Amino acid sequence: MQSQDVAPSPAPASASSSSASDPLVDVEQAEAALVEHYPRLVRLAYLVLPPGLGRNRRVLTAHALTQRALPRRRTPVPVIPAQSTGREGDPGYACVRLRVLRTALEAGLPLTFRAWPKRSQLPPLLPHVWGLRLFPRSGGADELALDQRLSALSGPGRAAYVLRGLEKLPDGEVLDALAAAGVDDVDGALEEADTVAARYPLLDSPEFDPCSLQARPTDLMRRRQHLKAALAAAAAVAVCGALLGLPGDGWAPDGAAAPAYAQNPAAQAALDPDRVTRVPAAAWQSAARTDFSVWPARGDLTHDKALLRRALAVWARPGETVQVSATKGTPSGGPAGPPQLLYAGAVDNARVVILYDGLRIARYAEPKDSTKGAALDFARVDGATGAEASAVVLGRADGNVRYLTAPWVTKAAERDLAKPGSGAMDLPLTDGVTAPLAGPLQQTGACTSWNVLQLSDASGTHLSTDLGELVPARLTTGRPGSERDTSGTRALRAWAPFACSLSTVRSQGVRSVNAWEYATQPLPDAGGSASWVCTRAETWRGGGTRVLAQFHTPGGAYGAVAAKAENVPECGPRDPHVLAGVLWKSQAGSWYLLAAGSRNTASITATGGIDGVAQGNLLAVRTTQGAQAGLKGRLLSGRKIDALG
Template sequence: MLDDRDRPSDGREDLEAALVLHYSRLVRIAYLALPPEGDRHGRVLAAHAIVQRALPGGGGWWLDPRGRRLRKAGGDSYAVLRAVVVRSVLRGSRRSRVLYQPYVWGLRLFPLGGGSEEMQMDAALRELTTTARMAYVLLALEGLPADEIRALLTRAGASGVPAALASAERLSAEHLAEVLKSSEFDPCTLRTRPTDLSRRRLRVRAATGATAAALTLGVAAVVGFSGSGPDGAAGGTAGTADAAAQASVRVAADAWRESARIDFGVWPARGDDAESGTKVGQALEAWTVPHSDVFRLGPGASEAPPVSPVHVLWNGHVDGAAVVLLYDTTRLARYTVPDHPTADDPVRLDVVRADDSDVTTAGAVVLRSTAAGDRWLVAPWVDTVAVRDVKAPDVLAKSMAFPDGVTGVVPRPVVSTCGSWPVLQMQSSPQIAEHHTFLLADLGGVTGTHLTYTPPPKAGPALAPREGTGPDALVAESRVVCGLGSLQGRDVKQINTWSFAQQTLPANQGVATWVCLRADDWTGVGTSTGEFLPPAARVPATVTGTEEDGKSCTRFDQNVVAQTRWRGPDGRTYLLVAGSRHVVKLGVADASGAVRTTVPAPDHTAATPMSEAAAMAAGSAGAAVGILDTGATVRAFHP
């Protein structure tokens, strides 16, 4: 095989052979060094355009992107082509790169993607100037000595060459050069995605009169170019239309005041870099082409890339990381690039469901988590923010400032000891609801978990869940909150603590409370857990049973029965059973499921003395049965 780099040539034919032989390497150089403005789709096309126009024009002269003659061909063919690519990247304007890009209609093109090391490298390259990026590529990928790089950049007309070379050498010491050979930086092996299909007809109409051409990116340099120039034909607006389809949406700061729908869709764009599109483009790329060791998909969330313009909710730097928060009407995507990534704090993209959010469930999201705790980004309709320890219901919440919507560091719950359980207590603007105060807890996800409370039953219609901020609610939540550790990382949307029954215990031992803890995920499924709360506030709650993926303890199924064993002060063991408001009798079923004995339950509870063996058998079999006022039966949750 011809290795053109090993022999000098003055002829165009040898230059063409060198271009074919080293096409992918030259395109990679251009792609890596090009400014990171926009997205990877545009950089891919620009890199191919630069290399495809690297051959000299008529008479052996090269033409720059503006059609001006530069120099005659001569010397090592590959080195000459590389010098032209370097010069085109450093001198070419963004406008000229767009004008001479190949046609691409209806598709977005992206390299295949790599892993966290590649994303760290990409983030590091984005922090450099174009000259420094080119110096690093020549040093790390091409293996050129510093003196040769300095001379090549100087001949190309670059400024600040010494500083650029110093930056390149520092980056070379921090990152392995092999990373540059990854598929993440290969603009010749590509994945395709459609543009916004719903706008396809509009884009076609907007591009009337344009010359459409299919694109095959490879060693063949015979493709159409948009714009006009020495080697290009008249073109259209496909690239511009595609870019518009992917453009992000930024909502006005007061949009929520005029909206009848209060959710993430009316959050404004905030952050110290809110107007910049660089990190937003990087986040969109990470969402479009997921990296397996970076992408984190929440339960029930679609892994498909966004197909419509996304809302930018935050773009800035917080606690040692660049963070971008995006919303595509059904999902939230949080893109985090730490300044110094580690195994415990890596580059990552979290995508979670956020459909059907409201004033509370869209009240705040976890913007950044570190060892110190969480920074929350608060909804624009929130007037006050405080931190409350649910484990200490009698302690007042502590107010917290939230400049630009970002709270101070809020400690996360220590699940192992459950010594405290901090939550956010927020009050919404009177324009949304008068004196509306609500709680959001961190269960390890992006969105907060809304805490509500349903008080014990009274005469009349069933009570609806209310905000978990009242005195009775806080006391009940303090008793059950330690059980929330099992829900961490499950993307729980709301937890309701329902006190469905109260029971006077035998031997005048006080009044116990029966609770159903209902945890609803964003997916619509949920878990119901029965808990028994002894009268003594410091005695931990007893879990009596659980129903996975059911609808118990919701407005669609308000009938519930629970049981537990309880030992009185005289040493006697009782089977305690309780039911919700429509349970009029309580009984015990045998192993076959037949109900053998029942007792009236005017207060929906019963306490039956039993031998230790019988109580253990009944408790382990989940044999308690409630008979409703309709005659139907309800079985207790399984332990």
């Protein structure tokens, strides 16, 4: 149970001015700052390091430079305060940040024969990982665009941008920091940083977090070739000796397996752009199922064999610089055979190819003017039909989303789920591609809106929401097992107070989210009537479900989370029952324990710090602020149930 009272977020700390004196920093003080702020320092180094190093080496170098930033003795340092509580005015943090910044800038200097290379210009000895490439998790199109723009800057220019955006330093302190780090033209660095749009919140995204990493193998073919070359003579001797010692024909054959040097025809066919499956435009009209297998190939580049060959090759063996992402539970290996082509065309500033292999959607994207900076995304879609197979994300840019819709979609629109009375705004469709749709905001404070995609076809109207993945999640309402699409006025009003709770299931591989009003409760002290709603997010992988029991009072704009749980059958088709409670304060100033169960609940009992029993599915017991209690319920069948969470 949770109280509805929510403490306001603390106001951001104001920047303090630089100290006029340069304090001495002890090694212990610097070590404490380094350990406490290690993730931020590594992110700073990663952003300033030259992108030409490659993502794997940038990650390892950023960690190496940060770990070597600890001074050997007491060190004087000019205090250039950070703009965040916990770092502001900390000389230890200023010391290690300055050393990280200086060595990251040195790492970008070219090697010459006129001087010995600095340690930061050489590949780090430690940390080192054999046989794996490490790189941060992939972000969206906005992060990719910012990374490309920063890569065009010089090291000092990138450093100025990062100090502004990540450290939130004013321009005067940015100049001081760059000068202390050894930059000659600090004014030029600041002017260069001005050429990149101030997308500072993106610097905190997982795209630039070298402490949250993905792992992929190194070039397996090259490793295998080197190993073969090193062991060729020894292997030949061993084979000859073994053959001489065996009777008859020597070793037995490997059954039905092909020789080790033979290539798999299916794997080779999967890389041939001439063999990709292209479905006729009208195939869906006579098909027994409306799923991705009947989508036709669309886009203005469907016959660009070079583009298709690159997309298939990257899918089979993504290179070190390719940003690969996959929803939870989605395998990212190559296709088993020739996949189906859904789309190939230009989207905003990228060339995009979308492929389908019966289990997954794969989206390949590369910049229009280059093959560098490619991205590969996967989403699991097995069993998707109808509304679940009605749209795929083509691209994201500047907070907007473009979708490729199913051939049976007749109309597309944009709607604010939090404002059911605001109506829907039509989205033009061009060969199945929608106009840009404003995506749901990355909620960091008060949530005021939640934009969703509304699609219409012969079966009716469906709502889906972008949760940061390739396939939008379907939104439904109703009792578990009898869910229906969110389309009518009543369904829209039921979802409105709980729209912002969708932010809790971002990037979880969500297939659908259902909102079920399982009880209404008269409030004490003539407070009107409150509603109890259970939202359940189902995933493509089956597990990982997330359930929220939410409480909405009359006149309130948003619901309050009363209980939550993961991987439970409650509020689902297998167990359409739920019980939750909340502490509530009436207009008269009295506190109550309110609880509600689904309609088959025969009685509710409060235990612990509050005693109370109610027949039926509603309980209201007067209590005091901060009281703790447990809840037990009994169904009409006699079965006992516990509160959610």
